[in-house]
Amino acid sequence: MKESAALYDLIIVGGGPAGLTAAVYATRKMLNVLLITENIGGQVLYSLNVENYMGYQFISGPDLMDRFEKQVEKYNVPRKFAQVKSVGKESDAFVARTETDDEYRSKTIIIATGKRSRTLNAKGVERFVGRGVSYCATCDAPLFMDTDVAVLGGGNSAFTAAYELTRIARKVYLINRSPWKADEVYLEKIREAANIDLLVGYELIEVKGDDAVNAAVFKNLSDNSLVSFPVTGIFIEIGLISNSDVVRDLVTLNENGEIVVGYDCSTSVPGIYAAGDVTTVPEKQIIVAAGEGAKAAIGAYKYLLKEGLHADVGY
Numbered sequence: 360m361k362e363s364a365a366l367y368d369l370i371i372v373g374g375g376p377a378g379l380t381a382a383v384y385a386t387r388k389m390l391n392v393l394l395i396t397e398n399i400g401g402q403v404l405y406s407l408n409v410e411n412y413m414g415y416q417f418i419s420g421p422d423l424m425d426r427f428e429k430q431v432e433k434y435n436v437p438r439k440f441a442q443v444k445s446v447g448k449e450s451d452a453f454v455a456r457t458e459t460d461d462e463y464r465s466k467t468i469i470i471a472t473g474k475r476s477r478t479l480n481a482k483g484v485e486r487f488v489g490r491g492v493s494y495c496a497t498c499d500a501p502l503f504m505d506t507d508v509a510v511l512g513g514g515n516s517a518f519t520a521a522y523e524l525t526r527i528a529r530k531v532y533l534i535n536r537s538p539w540k541a542d543e544v545y546l547e548k549i550r551e552a553a554n555i556d557l558l559v560g561y562e563l564i565e566v567k568g569d570d571a572v573n574a575a576v577f578k579n580l581s582d583n584s585l586v587s588f589p590v591t592g593i594f595i596e597i598g599l600i601s602n603s604d605v606v607r608d609l610v611t612l613n614e615n616g617e618i619v620v621g622y623d624c625s626t627s628v629p630g631i632y633a634a635g636d637v638t639t640v641p642e643k644q645i646i647v648a649a650g651e652g653a654k655a656a657i658g659a660y661k662y663l664l665k666e667g668l669h670a671d672v673g674y
């Protein structure tokens with residue numbers, strides 16, 4: 360274990376819109392900040408087409424995050440590319456431990472770790488990720504031009520992905536275990552497409568292939584029979600999971616694993632703040648996450664002032 364001697368005013372975990380915005384706001388308050396993240400950009404890197412971030416009528420996700428990154432660089436925020444495994448609380452500091460057992464200490468901490476795609480445990484799924492199995496229709500759809508694909512899931516994101524794919528693939532199977540949960544507007548839209556089959560009551564059993572996917576085997580839950588679809592692409596769109604494990608034993612989470620936050624992004628533990636998709640704040644959007652990141656940084660700054668741990672910078 361390598362322990363950093365420094366005691367930061369603030370550690371930010373996560374380099375998506377929430378974490379990067381928090382870094383800019385905190386540094387402008389003269390806080391001594393460390394940003395620990397696995398990557399810069401988070402989920403936005405998977406969005407080819409952002410049309411609802413104010414100031415840009417259209418921008419790709421990677422380009423938008425590049426601009427966020429440049430703004431952070433202007434403030435020389437120290438960065439450590441690592442996965443935080445856990446966050447602990449000691450008498451005088453919070454301790455962020457990475458997967459390589461490095462430890463970083465701070466007076467306050469912001470958790471901005473976002474969400475990740477929920478996966479399926481069926482045979483072959485993991486083996487074929489990137490070789491036919493995808494969690495991002497927006498990113499990978501063009502790879503399946505004029506082929507047959509399956510989209511798994513029954514909510515709005517599955518319907519959006521399936522609709523997108525009907526315009527690229529030859530044939531799309533939209534398949535779910537249980538009844539559709541998508542809003543009526545998505546159901547109506549999908550009915551317009553001629554090249555889609557909707558199947559309810561089927562469970563993925565196995566993904567088959569050699570170098571890449573060539574079939575998906577499902578169980579028909581009404582009679583337990585097996586049916587194989589000759590698809591080259593399988594898009595798993597069964598929802599997102601909060602990346603809140605790092606503070607699971609420390610702060611209050613809701614039933615969905617989201618960190619419960621107050622209006623100022625405070626959590627159940629004084630000094631720990633959270634922002635963006637990982638929290639209970641409704642609407643998981645870039646602009647919301649960025650705004651929450653700003654609020655969390657100001658919240659942490661005010662906490663430091665209240666505790667007499669930092670000087671008032673006067674603005």
Ligand SMILES: Cc1cc2nc3c(=O)[nH]c(=O)nc-3n(C[C@H](O)[C@H](O)[C@H](O)COP(=O)(O)OP(=O)(O)OC[C@H]3O[C@@H](n4cnc5c(N)ncnc54)[C@H](O)[C@@H]3O)c2cc1C
Pocket residue numbers: 372373374375376377378395396397398399400401402403405406407408409410411412441442443444471472473474495497602605634635636637643644645646648
């Ligand atoms: C395909 C797709 C398209 C989308 N399109 C749009 C759109 O057009 N418009 C829109 O407004 N929103 C869109 N969204 C939603 C938007 O991307 C999210 O709301 C936003 O990214 C949330 O930001 P965040 O900072 O809270 O989390 P994230 O973007 O999830 O970032 C989390 C960060 O934390 C890091 N991290 C996670 N765990 C750890 C750990 N243990 N240790 C260290 N680092 C960690 C990650 O590497 C990442 O950098 C889209 C999402 C997807 C998946």
